[in-house]
Amino acid sequence: xxxxxxxxxxxxxxxxxxxxxxxxxxxxxxxxxxxxxxxxxxxxxxxxxxxxxxxxxxxxxxxxxxxxxxxxxxxxxxxxxxxxxxxxxxxxxxxxxxxxxxxxxxxxxxxxxxxxxxxxxxxxxxxxxxxxxxxxxxxxxxxxxxxxxxxxxxxxxxxxxxxxxxxxxxxxxxxxxxxxxxxxxxxxxxxxxxxxxxxxxxxxxxxxxxxxxxxxxxxxxxxxxxxxxxxxxxxxxxxxxxxxxxxxxxxxxxxxxxxxxxxxxxxxxxxxxxxxxxxxxxxxxxxxxxxxxxxxxxxxxxxxxxxxxxxxxxxxxxxxxxxxxxx
Numbered sequence: 199x200x201x202x203x204x205x206x207x208x209x210x211x212x213x214x215x216x217x218x219x220x221x222x223x224x225x226x227x228x229x230x231x232x233x234x235x236x237x238x239x240x241x242x243x244x245x246x247x248x249x250x251x252x253x254x255x256x257x258x259x260x261x262x263x264x265x266x267x268x269x270x271x272x273x274x275x276x277x278x279x280x281x282x283x284x285x286x287x288x289x290x291x292x293x294x295x296x297x298x299x300x301x302x303x304x305x306x307x308x309x310x311x312x313x314x315x316x317x318x319x320x321x322x323x324x325x326x327x328x329x330x331x332x333x334x335x336x337x338x339x340x341x342x343x344x345x346x347x348x349x350x351x352x353x354x355x356x357x358x359x360x361x362x363x364x365x366x367x368x369x370x371x372x373x374x375x376x377x378x379x380x381x382x383x384x385x386x387x388x389x390x391x392x393x394x395x396x397x398x399x400x401x402x403x404x405x406x407x408x409x410x411x412x413x414x415x416x417x418x419x420x421x422x423x424x425x426x427x428x429x430x431x432x433x434x435x436x437x438x439x440x441x442x443x444x445x446x447x448x449x450x451x452x453x454x455x456x457x458x459x460x461x462x463x464x465x466x467x468x469x470x471x472x473x474x475x476x477x478x479x480x481x482x483x484x485x486x487x488x489x490x491x492x493x494x495x496x497x498x499x500x501x502x503x504x505x506x507x508x509x510x511x512x513x514x515x516x517x518x519x520x521x522x523x524x525x
């Protein structure tokens with residue numbers, strides 16, 4: 199079991215972030231068979247490009263850095279700074295890694311059979327290892343993840359909106375325990391039964407970094423510098439993305455009543471979301487989403503409220519009853 203000792207100051211400093219580089223690493227691990235397999239449709243679509251990149255780029259050198267336990271060097275997945283983190287931010291930090299720091303992490307992590315391949319070893323031992331690995335990861339980003347990232351990012355952003363709402367309504371204990379079934383708040387600390395005997399980690403007033411991901415299999419953690427103490431958890435909505443649940447329950451009834459597009463939007467609003475979040479997560483045109491939301495709002499099924507720079511929509515009790523009745 200892993201236990202985080204948490205003070206009041208830690209709660210005040212806990213925050214959310216997104217990590218494109220971490221999600222890219224998780225995707226690469228899945229495609230390489232090192233982690234939970236991707237859904238068949240995604241694997242079928244991405245595997246041909248992934249295998250080509252392994253042949254034509256230095257991607258195998260990047261893959262050799264990941265340990266069987268799921269760890270990897272910090273320089274290919276630097277700690278994110280907030281919710282606005284982009285791949286360009288991550289790539290710049292990867293490229294700025296000093297060679298000696300990279301070599302130390304390579305020596306620690308690249309110890310498996312794949313690291314002994316002559317072509318891979320030549321990259322890892324070269325004086326331009328950082329730039330070559332960064333270039334391979336940039337190619338992988340653009341060919342494997344960039345097209346889907348707006349939708350995946352929207353799912354993670356909506357998750358954060360939901361969690362912040364839970365904090366406001368029920369507090370941090372409920373929010374933390376909702377991240378994974380194995381998490382419990384016990385005697386002033388966060389206990390995570392999913393992990394083996396890791397022991398106790400003190401946050402020491404730095405707070406906890408919480409990162410939603412669509413690729414993490416269960417729940418992950420970063421416990422060593424330079425990362426802050428971090429929990430990586432599965433974002434809400436990932437099951438629908440992977441086809442593990444229907445996007446619209448009993449679509450015949452709900453669709454017949456309000457139309458397919460409006461039914462998708464109404465069901466998707468299990469947590470407040472903006473027009474842009476809905477458009478990206480459902481792969482719909484923003485203008486069409488706005489039109490449908492206006493009709494649903496006019497029918498008394500949705501309300502809207504401003505939250506910072508965004509306008510968030512949520513279901514009314516009538517909208518909740520309609521979705522519950524259809525499912």
